[in-house]
Amino acid sequence: MPFYNPAVNTKLNKTLIVPIVSTANVSQLAADLLIASLSLHSLGAFDPSFFIPAVGGRDDGDEGISTPFELYGRDDVDLLVLQQRSPTLKSRKQEFVDALLNFFKESGVSSIIFLSGVDLSNRTDAQMMTPIYYIQPQNTPSFPIRDLMIPKYSSPVPQRPQNENDEPDIPFIPGGGLTRRTLASLPREWSIPTLALLQFVLEGDNRADAHMLAIAAAKVAGIGSDIGEWKQPSSWNQGLFGTPHDQTLYG
Incomplete structure (x- = not known):
């Protein structure tokens, strides 16, 4: 089975948003907001064998089913959004990362913005001024931050490089899921x-956190002005926190 299975034929030479399953699922929630606010639709699905099995309905009565990993876009919007709804299998982490990076290269996307949560309990005093930071891998072309006041991320957790003079290119990200592995796997x-x-x-x-991250991602991608009003997906009203408790359980 191919890694990516397009549902429609469309060019993918746009900025791509990639949420990583991480702390509080804030990146998936931010992707939800971008998809709903820009009225993006599914362009294709990825091989589900890399993920814990998951399936569900689509928002707003759209036809078809939701699968673990899908690509969203629209012809008149200069942005693509991946959405991952199920964690990657532990036994296939690196295999998935390699396949994902190969997809980026072969699809012709123009730039990539990863989104990830970081465990708040690990931040330093200096990192309490703002919640959002960025990492720019050294072996990649420079990415314009578009004059946004976003500071560079440094790990709040002490690291032990192999040599005293070595500084890890990608700092440790507590609760960051596959973010560090993916960035560290980028070829030279x-x-x-x-x-x-x-x-x-x-x-x-984490709805407010997701709004903040989605706004930052839209501004970095240069499409912030394309979003007149931020919209929450209808699925948030039904299943964001699971089904309501049966009150008879409490007498």
């Missing part, structure tokens, strides 16, 4: 401008 000859936006969050009601 990588030619696609690539950036990661990280947000310190705690588990809970």
